Amino acid sequence: MTAVALAPAVPRPSFGSTLSGTGRLVRFMLRRDRVRLSVWTLSVVAFYAYFAVALDAMGPEALAGRALVMETPAGIVMGGPGYGIDNYTVGVAIANEGITWVVLALGIMSVLHVVRHTRAEEESSRSELVRAAPVGRHAPAVAAVITLFVVNAVIAVVSALALYGASGEAMPLADSFGLTVGSGLAAMVFGAVAVVACQITEHGRGATGIGLAAYGLALVLRSAGDIQERHGSLLSWFSPIGWAQQMRAFVDLRWWPTALSVVAILVLLVLGAFLASRRDFGGGLVATRGGRADAPASLRSPLALAWRQQRSAFGWTALGMALMWYASGTLLPEILEMGVSGAEDNEMFQAVFGGTDPAVFRDGFLSAMMLFAALACAAYAIVMSGRAKAEETAGRAEVLLALAVSRSRWFGAHLVVVGLSTVVLMAVSVYAMWAGAVQVGMDEPGLAAYTDVFWTYSVALLVYLGLAAALYAWVPRFASAVWLLLVYSFVVGMFGAVFDLPEGAEAISPLNWLPAGFGEAPETASMVGLGAVAAVLLGLALLGFRWRDLQSS
Amino acid sequence: MTATPAIEIHDLRKSFGRVQALDGLDLTVQPGEVAGFLGPNGAGKSTAIRVLLGLLRADSGTARLFGGDAWRDAVELHRRLAYVPGDVSLWPNLTGGEAIDFLGRLRGTVDKRRKADLLERFELDPTKKARTYSKGNRQKVALVAAFSMDVDLLILDEPTSGLDPLMEAVFTEYVREAAAAGTSVLLSSHILHEVEKVCDTVTIIRNGTSVESGTLDELRHLTRSNVTAVVSDDPSGVRGLAGVHNFATAPADGGTRVTFDIDNAQVGPAMSQLTALGLHSLTAAPPSLEELFMRHYGDVLPGAESADDGADDTASAAAQGTAGAR
Numbered sequence: 011m012t013a014v015a016l017a018p019a020v021p022r023p024s025f026g027s028t029l030s031g032t033g034r035l036v037r038f039m040l041r042r043d044r045v046r047l048s049v050w051t052l053s054v055v056a057f058y059a060y061f062a063v064a065l066d067a068m069g070p071e072a073l074a075g076r077a078l079v080m081e082t083p084a085g086i087v088m089g090g091p092g093y094g095i096d097n098y099t100v101g102v103a104i105a106n107e108g109i110t111w112v113v114l115a116l117g118i119m120s121v122l123h124v125v126r127h128t129r130a131e132e133e134s135s136r137s138e139l140v141r142a143a144p145v146g147r148h149a150p151a152v153a154a155v156i157t158l159f160v161v162n163a164v165i166a167v168v169s170a171l172a173l174y175g176a177s178g179e180a181m182p183l184a185d186s187f188g189l190t191v192g193s194g195l196a197a198m199v200f201g202a203v204a205v206v207a208c209q210i211t212e213h214g215r216g217a218t219g220i221g222l223a224a225y226g227l228a229l230v231l232r233s234a235g236d237i238q239e240r241h242g243s244l245l246s247w248f249s250p251i252g253w254a255q256q257m258r259a260f261v262d263l264r265w266w267p268t269a270l271s272v273v274a275i276l277v278l279l280v281l282g283a284f285l286a287s288r289r290d291f292g293g294g295l296v297a298t299r300g301g302r303a304d305a306p307a308s309l310r311s312p313l314a315l316a317w318r319q320q321r322s323a324f325g326w327t328a329l330g331m332a333l334m335w336y337a338s339g340t341l342l343p344e345i346l347e348m349g350v351s352g353a354e355d356n357e358m359f360q361a362v363f364g365g366t367d368p369a370v371f372r373d374g375f376l377s378a379m380m381l382f383a384a385l386a387c388a389a390y391a392i393v394m395s396g397r398a399k400a401e402e403t404a405g406r407a408e409v410l411l412a413l414a415v416s417r418s419r420w421f422g423a424h425l426v427v428v429g430l431s432t433v434v435l436m437a438v439s440v441y442a443m444w445a446g447a448v449q450v451g452m453d454e455p456g457l458a459a460y461t462d463v464f465w466t467y468s469v470a471l472l473v474y475l476g477l478a479a480a481l482y483a484w485v486p487r488f489a490s491a492v493w494l495l496l497v498y499s500f501v502v503g504m505f506g507a508v509f510d511l512p513e514g515a516e517a518i519s520p521l522n523w524l525p526a527g528f529g530e531a532p533e534t535a536s537m538v539g540l541g542a543v544a545a546v547l548l549g550l551a552l553l554g555f556r557w558r559d560l561q562s563s
Numbered sequence: 564m565t566a567t568p569a570i571e572i573h574d575l576r577k578s579f580g581r582v583q584a585l586d587g588l589d590l591t592v593q594p595g596e597v598a599g600f601l602g603p604n605g606a607g608k609s610t611a612i613r614v615l616l617g618l619l620r621a622d623s624g625t626a627r628l629f630g631g632d633a634w635r636d637a638v639e640l641h642r643r644l645a646y647v648p649g650d651v652s653l654w655p656n657l658t659g660g661e662a663i664d665f666l667g668r669l670r671g672t673v674d675k676r677r678k679a680d681l682l683e684r685f686e687l688d689p690t691k692k693a694r695t696y697s698k699g700n701r702q703k704v705a706l707v708a709a710f711s712m713d714v715d716l717l718i719l720d721e722p723t724s725g726l727d728p729l730m731e732a733v734f735t736e737y738v739r740e741a742a743a744a745g746t747s748v749l750l751s752s753h754i755l756h757e758v759e760k761v762c763d764t765v766t767i768i769r770n771g772t773s774v775e776s777g778t779l780d781e782l783r784h785l786t787r788s789n790v791t792a793v794v795s796d797d798p799s800g801v802r803g804l805a806g807v808h809n810f811a812t813a814p815a816d817g818g819t820r821v822t823f824d825i826d827n828a829q830v831g832p833a834m835s836q837l838t839a840l841g842l843h844s845l846t847a848a849p850p851s852l853e854e855l856f857m858r859h860y861g862d863v864l865p866g867a868e869s870a871d872d873g874a875d876d877t878a879s880a881a882a883q884g885t886a887g888a889r
């Protein structure tokens with residue numbers, strides 16, 4: 011009798027059950043991320059529109075000069091395969107130079123979005139709550155991909171319309187769409203890579219790393235291919251960035267390369283789904299290895315722990331930066347030669363790089379390279395200073411502070427590790443470039459000039475770290491506001507001379523206090539001032555952290 | 564007592580924005596005492612413990628450990644105590660063994676023998692990476708780290724959450740051992756039998772205020788016993804006695820079965836009355852702590868007269884217990 015009563019009570023799972031609840035999750039994700047996604051959308055659209063307007067304001071002559079730079083190896087690395095370079099219009103310039111960066115921005119957004127809604131959720135065991143509800147196994151990942159698609163689609167459409175509008179309808183609508191849709195699809199490939207990565211590794215951080223490394227690889231393939239051959243060699247066709255650029259928007263638009271992105275995305279998603287069904291919830295495919303039962307003798311202070319937590323990130327970053335700047339160094343003579351000839355009849359160039367005198371131009375150009383190097387190091391400092399906050403919210407700081415560890419000692423340990431790593435990264439960048447330049451016989455500027463650059467930039471970098479730390483100590487909720495300073499510094503550093511900004515506005519950027527030319531003697535007062543600002547900010551940070559409540563979830 | 568209390572909290576207040584987490588809390592733990600710290604979810608136990616550890620700053624009132632100020636002298640005081648949170652998060656790239664050593668070294672040297680003993684008793688594999696530990700095993704890492712230290716005070720905030728019953732027994736054993744060695748313990752817990760097993764005194768808090776504190780025996784005294792008896796005569800007279808609650812009767816072999824709860828202070832008169840009615844059989848269940856806690860936690864004790872909020876209810880419960888007036 012009981013058997014009869016029980017039999018129908020267990021419904022058989024239907025085919026679609028691994029996806030049930032997807033719709034609700036999509037709505038939930040869009041709601042939860044509405045601010046974050048709006049900011050991304052607005053930023054990318056603003057970038058397109060601003061780029062179009064700024065290029066237009068340069069005038070055709072300056073654009074032609076710009077085209078010359080885009081034929082140098084560095085120009086190709088930073089830009090693209092050089093379609094339409096003989097008739098460098100605003101649209102051509104955006105397509106040639108902008109795609110690499112737009113795909114980078116959208117790619118970062120895509121990777122972070124996927125990881126945030128899948129692996130990071132699993133790690134925090136929040137999604138256990140979700141999955142225990144009637145929600146299918148694949149639903150969170152599928153919902154993340156759907157929302158990602160929606161966001162990229164919105165960005166592509168609005169950006170295309172913005173380009174069309176900003177150019178006063180001079181840029182054909184079809185090409186505008188080709189540009190934005192191609193970039194969006196290329197970026198989604200990296201999101202799809204992240205979906206696969208999330209199945210392989212157990213940690214969100216690892217998955218993010220794999221996603222970003224995929225972009226790095228794509229950039230290397232594309233650059234190498236494009237340097238080998240104008241308009242790209244076979245190598246360029248292995249890179250999603252290349253697929254977007256090979257659409258030749260504003261030159262001779264063709265749509266079929268988008269099929270490559272679409273196929274790549276689908277293949278990766280199928281692979282992700284396949285892997286996902288083969289792993290456990292919360293687990294990865296790569297099992298974590300066992301470790302030692304006792305701590306090494308060196309692990310006996312908060313400083314040692316902070317270093318232990320950051321050393322692998324530091325190591326990989328240092329390696330990446332060393333390779334990149336060494337490579338840039340070896341390319342310097344070539345770039346400079348072409349740049350100087352290009353600058354002769356180019357006012358924009360002269361404004362940015364300080365003139366046509368080869369030595370002056372060289373130093374100006376090197377300074378611009380150093381700006382990139384320094385901003386990358388500043389970004390590292392900001393990201394890594396965020397580790398302290400992560401430790402606090404996870405409750406791990408609490409465990410240490412309940413021992414005989416003072417707040418200053420704990421927080422100070424983090425700051426020391428981040429500060430030293432940042433300075434070392436700056437040294438790695440600067441001397442790697444020097445080594446590359448010397449390797450190809452470029453002895454000027456000499457080592458002393460590079461050393462001056464290294465230490466002056468290091469002082470400025472500590473200001474970014476100081477601000478990040480002070481914000482975290484006093485107003486932890488707004489800790490990420492320090493990114494604004496970074497973006498601002500970039501804009502002022504790159505375009506300050508072009509825009510003719512008022513003095514006071516430029517002074518906000520710490521980098522503005524450094525010598526303008528490469529290896530120029532620094533002003534003592536400026537350096538002392540920068541150092542003082544950094545010291546005050548770091549002091550304030552330590553003080554503020556001593557006085558506030560500890561937060562934990 | 565003349566010795567400086569291990570923990571001394573007086574009129575402690577702490578608010579988070581509009582939430583008043585602690586509202587005049589009082590708590591004292593004497594040296595060598597094992598104190599239970601109970602209260603419903605959100606009562607403010609963890610907040611009080613965080614203030615004691617100098618992790619949160621009190622708005623007003625005093626929080627002292629060994630006579631020192633919990634906020635100002637935090638680092639010095641922490642040399643003498645160990646803390647186990649209820650939800651342990653470990654460093655992702657450290658193994659459990661490394662975490663234990665590291666935590667131990669921040670206080671002093673690690674006693675390898677003791678660590679090995681503890682690992683064996685708690686059946687913990689120290690070579691696993693933090694992420695691969697289950698909830699209970701993460702908890703064990705923190706427990707092993709705490710018990711391997713030679714300290715004067717253990718502050719434990721729901722330390723056994725996630726432990727299986729066997730491990731809970733091991734935990735109880737180590738707490739007893741620590742107490743025998745003269746260590747004071749503050750144990751916040753929702754597991755009543757655990758508190759009953761190891762604690763000398765208990766403090767119950769609600770809405771940030773202590774509503775009851777004393778030894779377990781004292782607290783038992785405040786509660787009621789459950790009586791079941793079979794008598795030959797009509798027992799309805801018992802219903803009107805002072806301190807009798809939930810009175811019920813049912814026909815039984817050879818008389819009437821009567822059940823009721825009785826305030827412990829009023830047991831005497833009720834017993835003489837029952838005897839006078841011709842007593843056939845009698846069982847009296849000892850007062851259960853559970854009932855006491857229920858009353859303080861949420862007024863769900865059957866027959867509790869008022870459903871006011873914490874403070875009022877306690878006052879009336881206490882008054883009832885001691886005076887038995889009706």
Ligand SMILES: Nc1ncnc2c1ncn2[C@@H]1O[C@H](COP(=O)(O)OP(=O)(O)OP(=O)(O)O)[C@@H](O)[C@H]1O
Nearest residue numbers: 561579582584602603604605606607608609610611
């Ligand atoms: N950082 C914070 N911000 C805002 N409110 C908080 C914060 N920490 C605690 N609270 C609030 O303070 C009150 C007391 O919380 P507390 O964690 O001390 O409770 P508890 O007694 O430990 O509860 P539980 O038994 O669930 O652990 C709760 O209402 C809680 O919501």
Ligand SMILES: [Mg+2]
Nearest residue numbers: 608609610649
């Ligand atoms: Mg708690």
